[in-house]
Amino acid sequence: MDQATRKIYLYVDETGQDTAGRFFAVSILITENEREELLKNIEEIEQVSNKRNTKWKKARPETRKRYFEMISELTELREKLFVVTYKDSKEYLVHTADAITKSIRRKKARRAIIYVDALNNSEQTKLKKQLQPSIKIPTQVRSARREENNALIRLVDAVCGLVRDAQENNNWAKTMILKLKRKDILENLGD
Numbered sequence: 001m002d003q004a005t006r007k008i009y010l011y012v013d014e015t016g017q018d019t020a021g022r023f024f025a026v027s028i029l030i031t032e033n034e035r036e037e038l039l040k041n042i043e044e045i046e047q048v049s050n051k052r053n054t055k056w057k058k059a060r061p062e063t064r065k066r067y068f069e070m071i072s073e074l075t076e077l078r079e080k081l082f083v084v085t086y087k088d089s090k091e092y093l094v095h096t097a098d099a100i101t102k103s104i105r106r107k108k109a110r111r112a113i114i115y116v117d118a119l120n121n122s123e124q125t126k127l128k129k130q131l132q133p134s135i136k137i138p139t140q141v142r143s144a145r146r147e148e149n150n151a152l153i154r155l156v157d158a159v160c161g162l163v164r165d166a167q168e169n170n171n172w173a174k175t176m177i178l179k180l181k182r183k184d185i186l187e188n189l190g191d
Contacts, residue, residue, distance in 0.1 A: 008109040009035055011144070011152040013117040014096055015160035021090035023167055026099035027159035028082045029152055030107055038076055042151040045070040053154060056161030068162065068176050071155070072183055081155075081186045082106070083163050093123065097130035102189040104135055112139045117153050119143040159186065 009031045016024035031038055046052050049066035051059050059067070071077065084099035096116070104112055112135070119127065120143065128141045144153045165173035180186035 006032055006107075006109045007111045007113070008032055008104070008107055010100060010103065010112060010114040011150075011156050012096065012100060012114060013153065013156040013160050014092065015164045016086075017092055021088060023164070024086040024089065024092060024095055025160055025163045025167070026084050026086075026096050027156040027163065028084075028099060028103040029077075029156050029159075030080050030082070030103055031152070034076060035152075039151055041074060041076060042071075042155055045074070046151055046154070051154075051158075053149075053151075055154070056158045059158075064158070064161075065172065065176075067158065068180075071158075072176070072179050072185060074185070077185045079106075079184055079187070081159060081180070082189050083159060083186060084189045085163065085167070093126055093130060097127055097134070099189065100127075100131060101134040104137075106187075106189075109137060111137055114139060114141045115144040115150075115153065116141065117144050117157065 011029040012026065014024065014026045045067060049063060049070055051063050051067040056064070082099070082103040084102060086095045089095065100114060116127065119141070124141045124143055128139065131139055131141070144150055162173050162176060166177050177186065181188070
């Protein structure tokens with residue numbers, strides 16, 4: 001499909017609002033036509049790894065490791081996962097919009113549908129207004145209110161958890177992030 005005619009789907013989650021601005025991270029998955037196949041593959045990984053629809057915080061450490069070992073082998077994720085970290089700021093919505101903008105600029109598309117974990121209606125409107133000056137393609141912002149119902153939102157939740165664990169000096173998390181970067185599965189778009 002011609003790059004200028006593509007529609008992309010973004011799945012977005014964040015972590016760090018509880019740190020009072022000390023640390024904030026946004027993870028983003030961008031998919032296209034392969035979205036349904038990718039969803040099936042990630043659901044299968046969730047079952048085999050025993051993670052199932054458990055959020056990162058509630059998953060056991062050995063389950064987290066199995067999950068990301070399998071994710072690291074999923075070649076369909078190459079150049080699709082992004083993370084942006086921020087420090088010393090409480091401008092969470094501004095940072096979320098910035099991260100979305102940076103990730104969209106990595107892909108050529110004519111339209112974007114953005115699913116953000118747990119946004120209320122007011123926040124959806126505010127986020128769209130933040131995005132408008134930077135993104136020159138039509139966008140829709142939707143809330144993914146129940147992350148336990150979508151494996152793609154659970155994946156970005158897990159990436160947020162992994163990045164946060166690395167920030168908190170978890171050596172396994174740091175090693176896994178490096179592995180994902182080496183395999184072109186996860187890209188840090190700066191901070």
